[in-house]
């Protein structure tokens with residue numbers, strides 16, 4: 001199956017996602033929660049929510065167990081232990097799915113959703129055309 005590959009900054013870890021999964025435009029989200037900001041040192045994270053079966057990870061990411069979450073359930077944050085790039089997040093609230101960090105890829109699809117909008121800085125704008133959620137959709 002044809003896929004698109006992204007990698008961390010130092011290229012020790014690569015992530016191949018099937019074109020089919022990457023093309024699921026309604027599965028892309030910008031997450032503005034504070035945990036995503038801190039783990040990326042940035043304004044937000046941008047992710048593709050993809051079934052594990054459509055993702056192939058090469059290399060050995062480190063896993064940080066993030067227990068200070070909004071849901072109260074731990075979230076696994078995978079990152080490169082060499083360069084620190086966030087790779088994916090996995091949550092018990094979404095079994096079998098990985099939230100792949102789209103910043104690893106050359107082409108970034110437009111996000112369909114914007115999550116935890118309450119945490120958006122007042123000087124920043126909502127993403128035009130993206131569905132806005134105060135937290136995460138049920």
Ligand SMILES: [Zn+2]
Pocket residue numbers: 008009010011012013080081082083084085
């Ligand atoms: Zn790396």
Ligand SMILES: [Zn+2]
Pocket residue numbers: 031032033034035036037045
């Ligand atoms: Zn988040």
